[in-house]
Amino acid sequence: MTTAAEQAILDAHFMARALELARKGHYTTHPNPRVGCVVVRDGQIVGEGWHERAGEPHAEVHALRAAGELARGATAYVTLEPCSHHGRTPPCADALVNAGVARVVAAMRDPNPQVAGRGLQRLADAGIAVHSGVLEAEARKLNEGFLKRMELGLPFVRVKLAMSLDGRTAMENGESQWITGPAARSAVQRLRAQAAVVLTGADTVLADGARLTVRAEELGLDAAQTALAMSRPPLRVLIDGRLRVPLDAPFFRAGPALVATCVAVEEQYANGPECLIVPGDDGQVDLRQLLIELGNRGVNEVLVEAGPRLAGAFAQLGLVDEFVIFIAGKFLGSTARPLLDWPLAHMKDAPELKITEIRAVGDDWRVTAIALPPASV
């Protein structure tokens, strides 16, 4: 007989594999969450599956199909509570019941209001043993965009920055290309590919001719993951309150894009890209409103790649969940441009961050930091 302690170890072991499978959907599942599933019988994996893209079968369906008759009496490990509603595919809870599994272990409940415990309830009602909360922290991390959108209606906002060791992004005259090396640029390509939206501002597009595309040869992924990433490129969103960027800019010539602007319909581009009107003060797009709009469109993760002004505006409004800062081993000096345009008078106003990871990326280093809520709130 397996003890409770032994069962906990086994559960973590198989859930880890389910999480590994879920990660295969890193570049393609949005607006759906990344989900993996493993079907286990007598300590052996008899079926595996992961969700590839919205509209296609969920992880459980793939895993149950692979297990076939062996699913009867088996344990299914799922990185997210099985769905209980009819979406574009039938409910996975029903599929598990029909397959005759004896036990279902979920890493976490699905915060989607259409599920929210009902999936697990459906299983329990059918006499299946259910357990939730195995490797939950890892499961939450995997889907922080989906979870934030379900819980707050807003996408997860990641701001990518590249700076010198003295915290500067460009020389005073604007020189800035190639602060960081090829490995860091490849990592940025992967950040773009995993996002549903890559967002930038008119300054960056005008000054640097930025296109913010995903380029297969720079992703540094194997053939299968490259193909997946390229099959679902992020939507490129330009914030251009006054429509200053001309239609022949490299950004527009590089493919479809969405423009967030304050300019009324009748004054917009003729035959230009889709425009989203998000009025704000002074002809500046209301950034929070824009994020709400993107959330409504099912955007889980937004990558902001912008200059100090726009990135600083997101930061000042408390809209940033995570900063990913690539640091190059050089000094650009005290007259160079700041990381963020964000004037602060007193130390007590200085926003706190938690640096969660620093690691080498080629000759550069990548800092990941999450914004902490102000201590006074």
Add this chain to the structure above:
Amino acid sequence: MTTAAEQAILDAHFMARALELARKGHYTTHPNPRVGCVVVRDGQIVGEGWHERAGEPHAEVHALRAAGELARGATAYVTLEPCSHHGRTPPCADALVNAGVARVVAAMRDPNPQVAGRGLQRLADAGIAVHSGVLEAEARKLNEGFLKRMELGLPFVRVKLAMSLDGRTAMENGESQWITGPAARSAVQRLRAQAAVVLTGADTVLADGARLTVRAEELGLDAAQTALAMSRPPLRVLIDGRLRVPLDAPFFRAGPALVATCVAVEEQYANGPECLIVPGDDGQVDLRQLLIELGNRGVNEVLVEAGPRLAGAFAQLGLVDEFVIFIAGKFLGSTARPLLDWPLAHMKDAPELKITEIRAVGDDWRVTAIALPPASV
């Protein structure tokens, strides 16, 4: 019979232990190098020793004493070529010969012109098998200050800085205390303790009431290492070209200090600290000349703890070997003070650094970066 490949593994193993012993002298050996020694017979360590402070016995003497008669026919591992000259103690090469060791393995040659190969030669002449170059990189790292002084006549200069994640050291109004947390401050205490000289400028002493002392309770070391560190505190050196700091400043009240100044003897403090006249342009101390003076006084390692102006001046003159930058997880914003006062117009002028390590220190992070020579040189 031991093969050459096996012997190389054994040599590295015992040299690693000798290096570990040498590190016990981290806070006390200067102006001498840190040295450890292990005497090995039939694969067993029969004697260990390390150098504690100048004027006291060298590592080899301690290890040979511990080994006693077992040293005859044994192998001695030393992290630095044994000395061949009569200094404050007799030559260690002679001690090894007299003890009858059969083989001596050194991590590296001693660049001290009084030794420089003569120690190994003396051993070889006596019929002892000698080998040099085992774990040499680690041995060089251990004594980078001593080596630089022997090779160039200059001390190794380490600049300690503390900054926010956006590269700022203080608010515009000067607020700067406690950017980093207690673990980082403890690490700074250890950097001070290992240096022969801690160097600062009048701005820092006037603005912050800085004392730059080593405090036993903040070192975070065990009792033995704390006692060693406190027995040999660094000399505190103030750069004050015009003698602006009053004698009742906390810096002077905290103990003996040396003042580097441009002011002539007759205009100096009455009954004040020792002054070293190092004239430069505009009443500014010539920093290179000051370092030469400190090198002449036997200073191996200098820790610079200063504001952006003085630290920037050292950096601009190419006098810095290593930057140790503590990064706090906060933003101080774009109007806050820069890491270094160092205006640069073009990217091609941006100095390159190699970040050799980043690691967590409490809630903060410590970046170690070495200055690289300009590509054009």
